[in-house]
Amino acid sequence: DQQVKQNSPSLSVQEGRISILNCDYTNSMFDYFLWYKKYPAEGPTFLISISSIKDKNEDGRFTVFLNKSAKHLSLHIVPSQPGDSAVYFCAARSDSNYQLIWGAGTKLIIKP
Amino acid sequence: DSGVTQTPKHLITATGQRVTLRCSPRSGDLSVYWYQQSLDQGLQFLIQYYNGEERAKGNILERFSAQQFPDLHSELNLSSLELGDSALYFCASSVSGGEQETQYFGPGTRLLVL
Numbered sequence: 001d002q003q004v005k006q007n008s009p010s011l012s013v014q015e016g017r018i019s020i021l022n023c024d025y026t027n028s029m030f031d032y033f034l035w036y037k038k039y040p041a042e043g044p045t046f047l048i049s050i051s052s053i054k055d056k057n058e059d060g061r062f063t064v065f066l067n068k069s070a071k072h073l074s075l076h077i078v079p080s081q082p083g084d085s086a087v088y089f090c091a092a093r094s095d096s097n098y099q100l101i102w103g104a105g106t107k108l109i110i111k112p
Numbered sequence: 113d114s115g116v117t118q119t120p121k122h123l124i125t126a127t128g129q130r131v132t133l134r135c136s137p138r139s140g141d142l143s144v145y146w147y148q149q150s151l152d153q154g155l156q157f158l159i160q161y162y163n164g165e166e167r168a169k170g171n172i173l174e175r176f177s178a179q180q181f182p183d184l185h186s187e188l189n190l191s192s193l194e195l196g197d198s199a200l201y202f203c204a205s206s207v208s209g210g211e212q213e214t215q216y217f218g219p220g221t222r223l224l225v226l
Binding site: 004006009032043045093100102103104 | 114116152153154155156157168170202204211212214215216217218219220
C-alpha cells in the first residue's frame with residue numbers, strides 16, 4: 001500500500017522553463033511534507049518542506065504547494081537549470097511517529 | 113558533502129552470508145536513521161537511534177539488526193542474506209531526531225547478493 005505516490009517516473013523540461021513535480025498521498029494523518037533531491041552515487045539532499053498548516057512555501061527558485069483537500073503537493077522549479085537534473089523524492093511524516101514515508105521518485109531531465 | 117559517511121560503498125556477497133554496514137553521523141548529530149532503497153522504489157525506513165537508544169522501528173526484518181555506539185556511529189547488520197536484500201542502504205543523521213528536523217544522508221552502501 002503506497003501511501004505516497006509520485007506517478008511520473010520521469011519528466012523532461014526545457015532549460016529556463018518551469019518544472020512541476022507532483023506527489024499524492026493517501027494518509028490524512030500526514031502533517032509534514034518534504035522534497036529531497038538525489039544525484040547519482042549520492043544520498044538524498046533536503047530541498048524544501050511544508051507543514052500542513054500552510055499551503056505554500058517558497059525558497060528561491062523552489063516553491064512547494066500543498067492542497068490538503070486533494071491530498072496533493074507539487075514542487076515548482078522556476079527557472080529550471082541544468083543542475084536541477086536529478087531524481088526528486090517526495091516524503092511525508094505523520095504526527096504519530098518519526099518515520100518518513102517516501103514516494104518512488106521522479107527523474108527530472110533539464111534539456112539545454 | 114553532507115558530513116555523513118558510510119562504509120563500504122559497495123559490497124558483493126553470497127546468499128546466506130552476513131554483512132555489516134557502518135555509518136558515522138555528522139558531527140554533533142545524535143540521531144541516526146537507516147533506510148533501504150530497492151530498485152526503482154522509494155526509500156523504506158528501517159530503524160532510528162537516538163544517543164545510543166532505539167527510538168523508532170520501521171519495516172526492518174528480523175534478520176536485520178542495528179545499534180548505535182557510544183561514539184554515535186551506527187552499524188546495520190544483515191544476516192542470512194537473500195537475493196531480495198540487494199539494495200542501496202542509506203544512513204541519515206539529524207541533531208536530535210525531532211519530528212521536523214532535516215535528515216542529512218550519507219552516499220549509501222550498494223549491496224549485491226548473488
